[in-house]
Amino acid sequence: MAIVFPFVLLATVAVIQASMWYYARQIALTAAREGVTAARAYQSSQAVGAAQARSVLGRTAGDSLSGYSVLASSNGQRVRIQVSGTALSVIPGVPGLRVTQSASGTVERWTVPGE
Numbered sequence: 001m002a003i004v005f006p007f008v009l010l011a012t013v014a015v016i017q018a019s020m021w022y023y024a025r026q027i028a029l030t031a032a033r034e035g036v037t038a039a040r041a042y043q044s045s046q047a048v049g050a051a052q053a054r055s056v057l058g059r060t061a062g063d064s065l066s067g068y069s070v071l072a073s074s075n076g077q078r079v080r081i082q083v084s085g086t087a088l089s090v091i092p093g094v095p096g097l098r099v100t101q102s103a104s105g106t107v108e109r110w111t112v113p114g115e
Contacts, residue, residue: 005068013027013090013091014115016089017088017089017091018062020087020088020089020090020096020097021087021096021097022085023064024055024064024065024085024087024088024096024099025087025099025101026059027057027060027064027065028057028065028083028099028100028101029083029103030056030060030069030086031053031054031056031057031060031070031081031099031101031103032053032067032081032082032083032103033060033103034053034056034079034104035049035050035052035053035056035083035103036079036080036081036103036104036105037049037052037097037105038047038051038052038053038081039052039074039081039105039107040105040106040107040108041071041108042109042110043103043106044058044097044107045074046072046073046074046079046081047072049070049072049079049081051070053070053072053076053081053083054070057070057085061068061085061102063088064087064088065085065086065087065099066086066088067085067086068083068084068085068086069083069084069085070082070083071083071084072084074107076107077106077107078104078105078106078107079104079105079106079107080082080102080103080104081102081103081104082100082101082102083100083102084098084099084100085098085099086098086099087099097111097114099104
């Protein structure tokens with residue numbers, strides 16, 4: 001038991017750490033998607049999308065995703081929101097894993113049929 005238990009404990013901590021990383025990825029992806037949804041709207045801007053992503057992160061990230069940043073870019077036809085941060089580490093002295101997620105979509109605009 002003394003030989004096997006440390007390996008079982010290590011495997012348990014590894015599963016918990018992987019779960020925290022996955023959860024942080026989902027938070028970042030949700031914020032990026034919400035930001036793109038806001039930025040895609042007719043006559044909206046990438047600044048509105050970035051603000052929406054920050055708002056979602058402020059409500060949901062907590063300690064699970066720290067040091068997050070939001071980067072918004074647009075070429076006039078597509079908008080892209082990228083969210084980066086650090087996942088919570090459950091291992092003392094070990095920094096959390098870096099998380100980066102992005103979402104993009106076409107900007108809604110009026111068009112004339114046939115053009």
